[in-house]
Amino acid sequence: MTQAPPAAVDTAGVLGRPVDRVDGTAKTSGAVRFSTDYPYPDLAHAALVCATVARGRIISIDTAAATALPGVLAVLTHENAPTMNPPRAVTLLDLSTMAASSTVNVLNTDEVHWDGQPVAVAVATSPEAAAEAAALVRVDYQASPSAVDFDAALPDAVEQKNSMLAPAGGSKGDAERALAEAAVSVDLRFTTPGHNHNALEPHGTTAAWVGDELTVHDGTQSIEWTRRHLAHRFGVPVSNVRVIAPFVGGGFGGKARVWPGTVLAVLAARATGRPVRLLLTREAVYRTVGGRTPSVQRVALGATASGRLTALVHTSTTLTGRAGGSPEQVVSQSRHLYAAKHMLLRQSQVTLDLLPNTSMRAPGEAIGTYALEAAIDELAHRLDLDPVELRLRNEPERDPLDGKRFSHRRLRAALEVGAARFGWAGRSPDPRSMRDGRWLVGWGVAAAYHPSWQLPAALTLRLSADGSVVLRSALHEMGMGTATAQAQIVAHELGVPFESVRVEHGDSALPSGPPAGGSAQTASLAAAVLSVCAELRGAVHALARRSGSPLGRRPLAGLAARDGGLFGPDGGETYVEVLTRAGRAHLDASVGGGSRLRRFADQARFMTRLALDGRRWVRAASGAHFCEVRVDPDTGEVRVSRWVGVFDIGTVVNAKTAASQLRGGIVMGLGLALGEHTLVDPRTGRIMNANLSEYHVPVHADVPELDVSFLDDPDPTMPLGVLGAGEVGITGVGGAVANAVFHATGRRVYDLPITLDKLL
Amino acid sequence: MVEIRMRVNGAEVSAELEARVSLLDALRVRLGVTGPKKGCDQGACGACTVLVDGRRILSCLALAVQYDGSEVTTIEGVDHPLQAAFVRHDGFQCGYCTPGQICSAIGMLAEHAAGAPSAATEHVAGAPALTRTEIRERMSGNLCRCGAYNGIVAAIEEVAP
Amino acid sequence: MKDFGYRVAVDVAGAVAAVAAEPGARFLGGGTNLVDLMRSGVEHPDTLVDITRLPLDAVDELPDGGLRIGALVRNSDLAAHPAVRRRYPVLAQAVLSGASGQLRNMATVGGNLLQRTRCAYFYDQATACNRREPGSGCGAIGGFTRTHAILGTSPSCLATHPSDMCVALAALDAVVEVESVRGTRRVPLLDLHRLPGDTPHQETVLEPDELVTAVELPAAEVAAVSRYRKVRDRASYAFALVSVAAGLVVRDGAVVAVRLALGGVATKPWRAVEAERVLTGAPATEDSFRAAADAELATAVVQEDNGFKVELARRTIVATLHRLATEGSAA
Incomplete structure (x- = not known):
């Protein structure tokens, strides 16, 4: 992509525009x-052998038939495998230590x-062998x-410590007493099962060593963490590892x-001294990669009789593995x-001999x-x-x-706009009061809420004399449309056409x-992009001054980036003109990265800001879900027939990909609500539906048209006003569906998933 | 070892394979045709869907030797308006299920054009119109964990005759 | 999966001779079930005899007005066949409700008949299963049984028969034609599958070298007034929790002919003989339908997780018969 920008370009509106993904054709x-x-x-090619006991020791391992x-x-086992560092x-001093899964x-x-822990790996010239x-x-x-x-262990639950980034509980006043004294109250117990991510791509790796240098193609959300983790495990310098x-x-x-x-x-x-590819079987994904x-x-x-809440108690018990796992902020x-x-919020945990649990889309908040x-x-x-x-x-x-203070809060608007779009006013309040032919019809509403974060990011930007711009960063593209956004x-900040910007990503060499x-990637990168673009505009201006451009005589503050250059009220110059006059092929700018010391400083700054921000503001994406279900009165089959979601995700960078992110969250939420359930045999700790045929993720036929819209209101405290969109969509979905099912049937399901047997 | 010949995306290919090699692995590992994806290797996700003599099948449960003499089309050999429609309607996110979704949709449209009913068809003896409900039922063998189902259905709807 | 010998059969005689000659040989049709079971380590044949090139892929009219379906007719072609859709709508619907479009394009009628259970404990080598490994025990008992059978079970096995097509065939009095080196024989569909008893590994009455060559559907008025109702955990692409294949002819308010078979609840495709007995001649009312369902389900044996299937089956039977009585055929 090296076309020069036309002389005058209207870049207005590039931010938020539903442009097609840059990788769509590919x-x-x-x-x-x-x-x-x-x-x-x-x-x-490699294949794993997984343990079939939950806890114990290997007393013998016979690889003779396999090796022959x-x-x-x-055939590598603990008896012959090369030594790795544990x-x-x-540690907070190095966030990449969070890469360790157990x-x-x-x-x-x-x-x-745990049942499923790898105990051997076979390597052969073909995947079949x-x-x-x-x-x-x-x-x-x-x-x-x-x-x-899990159920048997509940009495042994202990209070959960705060997670690294979020507090675990809290209290205000005397909630139990307020509850006892309330005019109207509910006191309910809910249960939710384990879930597995089931990304369609199973975890896969292609690894190649040349001497002590390692190249790894890995399906990862954490390129830099993976790189540092592998360097440590294999005792080589980080610079020797490329992910x-x-x-x-x-x-x-x-x-x-x-x-x-x-x-x-x-x-x-x-x-083996050979490049090795290991694509986990679907079963091995379940057995070796944790879930929710x-x-x-x-x-x-x-509440008072007029519906003012006087007491709110939310407590949770979750599990973690004895060999690892991450706490989930269920009551956050x-x-x-x-x-x-009056409020009382508390999280507890039991520790079991199971695969470490891990973050899965909105860990904690989803359930x-x-x-x-x-x-x-x-x-x-x-x-x-009325529940609204x-x-x-x-x-x-x-x-x-x-x-x-809330950094900003638009939940009221989301509820009101959503109710209007859905036609909520037409709801007949009584359960079992709406029908369509033989179907029982129910409408449900729920709020969505997910905290917003920002993480440190490094990137470089190159502006070339032909007008093209290249952004380089080891950012991740796993469907969010990161490169596109x-x-x-960049196009917005530099005032250049979207088509002239190329993003190189997904490589630790960047x-x-x-x-x-x-849900932090877009906002985190946006912060870095804003500052690198500012740096680049400064560099253009400095170059203009040095090379005798008329631009150099005007203060930078009086110039706007538009039409492929910097312009004031009385004119300006394009980047192409500035660079050409100065005889420069390109100009570079960068933020973040650099030396170990600088990384450490960046991270310290990040942790400080996180703490400071946390003290000043509550910051989150939010939204409102409105759901219509049809329930077969004979069989209890639930079909979601209509959906309206209105979200506050701050500034919308790309209306198309953001809507897809939110829809994706809702679809996964439909799975959580209606079908997904990882079956861990309580006798053995073994997952008994480690496949995609008995673990029911939603299929096409389960998903109706999802009407998703945004308030598109920038958060004043976030870079560009962006809040995350990746997870807020799944939050509240289980509630909206459960509430619609209650409205349709008069039956409240307290135990996910809402399968038909619970409605008979 | 069994020797097979196929046309893959218009090109004659031959390979000597163990009988146990799936069509998917023959394509991906032996022939370097990596468009078809392995999502489950057990016939439960549709990511490996390819067209064999114009019909959509799951290449993971197909033994390559059974397809000796066949014409195989993978996403790399597809040139269809659906592809642009998928981009316009954002009918994917990560892109992993996309080759299977597109091949499946092409096969599905042909099945529908030939008058085949589906489980969503009210009266199986008649020729059903391709409603959204019909599209969803007929595409249900292709999972998309990113949840791009709306975009996929919209893309198919736009391209369907 | 170990490697295996592979031979392409060009005629039926050659195919059955090849499998008869080698104890570890198996017929290979569409492969959708067998390849999966081989990859899972449940099956490990030494040789596969590929029968997909045999001329068994036609649907022919029978002189009595019935249909003869070649064993290699693909599931999708069977469901799309005009005569099947018009005269046996329950069969078209049953086939269409199984698996996915891609799988139906691969799977054959013969293979569908011989589908093996999807019981998780049958598939998982790390657990006990009398069906996979005779005498090893049953992991499902005391484990997850939500998808398991309530009819035809034994202390050895609770595994549900997974086929939808077979449920329709059970209702239609289908006859299976099999061939071997010993000649041809005809097996009523209802006799093809065995109850598990204490030998759950013996799933059918077929000898290993017998090849299914065709399925015959007799002509019947009731077949045309039929439908298939499948209840499952997703709207599509899931195995049945309960399914009902039913045909119903009502005259002057009374049931003159009824066919009823159940899927998802039994260890084999389950013809609801008791229900049919109760219904035949009875008034075509919901009360009769309920009484029939109750009669059929009286022998149900439930486990910890699958007790709901009794009520679900009862309701699905009643609803399906009611729909047939009020709206008629799915054709």
Whole structure:
């Protein structure tokens, strides 16, 4: 993309415009390469052997039959695998330590910590031989007593510590007493099951060593973290490791950390001296990559007869693995959503001998909003009050828990706009009062809420004399349209046509981007893009001054970036003219990155700002879901037939990709509401539906037209006003569906998923 | 080892394969045709969908040797208005299921044009119109975890005759 | 999956001779079930005899007005066949409700008959399964049983038969034609599958070297007034929790002919003989339908997670018969 911009370009409106994705043609023609699409000469293929006990030791491992197969290059076990450094403990001094998915040094130990932990990897000249060899490995275990039954372990729950980035609970006043004294109250118990991300691309890695230099193609949401993690594990300098991931086939949190498959592909390549490809089977994804924790939640609400909340209690118990896992902030949204006078929020955890849980799209809030929003609906029903009205009556001016200011808050508008778009006024309030032919019809509403973050990002920008602009950053593209959105921001900030901006991404050889998690990537990058563009405009101006451009005589502050250059009220010059006059082929600018010291400083600055911001503001994306379901009165089958979602995600950078992000969240929320359930056999700790046929993600036929819109109101405290869009869409969906099902049937389901057997 | 010949995206190819090699792995690993994707390798996701003699099939459950003499079209060999329609309607996010969605949609449109009913068809003896409900049912073998279903259906609807 | 020998059969005699000659040989049709089971380690044949090039892919009219369906007719072609859609709508609907468009383009009628259960404990090598490994026990008992059978179970096995097509065929009195080196024989569909008893690994009455060559559908007035109702956890692309294949002819308010078969609830395609007995001659009312359903489900044996299937089956039977009585055929 090197075309020169036309003399006068209207760049107005590039921000927010629903431009097509820059990678659209590549993705619809098969040209895009994912981590296991890269050819290598002498490429070997690997397959995992996973443990079949929840806890114990390997007492013998017989690889003779596997090793004897034609084409098998190696069968690695704890007995013969090269030594790796154990994963580092997580420290705030280096956020990349969060890459470790567990404490287990797989294949460097005879210990088994969960059913599914890899205990061997077979490497062969073909994927078929590798798979056959893996199936022939015989392992004998000495099983130890294990705890794998979540329900049975609930009495052993202990209070959950704060997670690194978010507080775990909080209280105000005496909520239990207020609850007891409330005119109207509900006190409800909800349960939600484990979920798996099930990105369509299974975790896959292609690893190649040349001497001590490692190249890894990996489906990862965290290029830089993966790079540092691998360098540490294999004892090589970080600069020796290159991680390439321009395209990732979906992540949803499941590819944010480094799971055993990635490490074992690298290990296998090291041991065999050949490039190795390891594409996990779907079953191995379930067995070696954690998912969302199950939960038990209590939501108790007390209100006055007029529907003012006096008490809000939300407690949760979740699980984590004995060998790792990340705490989930199930009650987080309940700190901020409703103006209750007395509040009690608490999170507890049990520790089990299961695969470490991990972040999955809106960890905590996805299931926390289900319980909270279903309880609010139940309260509205008891109060005989419209559930939208109940929410509006309790919309807080300041953060209910500690009185902090909201950076901005548009939930009221989202509810009102959504209600109008949906035609909520036509709702008949009584359950089972609406029908369409034989179908029972129900309408439900729920709020969506997800905190917004910003992480440090590094990038460089190059403006060339032909007018083209290249943004370079190891940012992640796993479907969010990151490259497209950032190109729009650059075009906006430099006043150049969108088409003249190219984004190079997904490679640790580029300046390091933020990990793609917490809905933070767009905003994090936006901050860096704003500052790099400012730096570049400054550099253009300085160059203009030095090279005798008329632009140089005007102060930079009086110039606007537009029409492919810098212009004041009485004219200006294009970038092409400035660079051409100065005889420069290009101008570069950069932010972030650099030395170890500078990285450390950046990170310290980030943590400080995070703490400071956290003290000053409550900042979040929010929204309102309106849902219509039809329920078959005979069979209890639920069909979602209509959906309206109105969201406040701050500034919308690209209306098309942002809407897709939100729809994607809603679709995953439909799965959470109606079908998804990871079945962990409580007798063994073994996942019994480790596939896509019995773990029910939504299919085409489950998803109606989703009417998604935005308030498009910039958040004054965020770069460009951008709040995250990746996760807010899934929050509240479970509640909206449960509430619609209640309205349709008169039956409230407290236990996800809402399968038909619960409605018979 | 079995020797097979196929036309893949218009080109004659031959390969010597073990009988156990799936058509998907024959394409991806032996022939370097990486457009078809492996999402489950068990017939449950549709990412590996290719067209064989114009019909959509799952290449993961197909043994390559069974397709000796066939004409195989993968996304790399597709030149269809659906592709641009997918881009316009944002019928994908990560792009991993997209090759399968597009190949499946092409096969589906042909099935519908030939008058085939679906599970969404009220009266199976008649020729159903291609409503959104019909499109959704007929495309339900192609999962999209990013949730781009609306865009996919809109793209198909736009291109359908 | 281990590698295996591969032979292409060019005629039926050659195919059955090849499989008869080698104990580890198996017929290979569309492969959609067998390849999956091989990859999962449940099946490990030494040789596959590819039968897809045999001339068994026609649907022919029978002199009595019935249909003869070649064993290699693809599921999608069967469902799209005009005679099937018009005269046996329950069969077209059943086939269309199974799997996905891609799979139906691959799967054959013969293969569909011999589909094996989707029980998770059958698939998972790390758990016990009497069907996969006789005598090893049943992992499902005491485990997850929500999708398991309530009819035809035994202490050895609760696995549900997964086919939709077979449920329709069970209702239609289909007859399966099989061929081997010993000649041709005809097996009523209802006798093809065995109940698990204490030998759940013996799933059908076929010998390993017997090849299904055709399925015959007799002519019947009731077949044309039929429909298939499948209830499942997703709107599409999921196995049945309960399915009902039904045909109903009502004259002067009374049931003169009825066919009823159930899927998703039994260890084999389940012809609801008791229900039919109760219904035949009875008034075509919801009360009769309910009484029929109750009669059929009286012998149901439930597990911890699948008790809902009794009520779900009852309601689905009643609703399907009611719909047939009021709206008529799905054709």
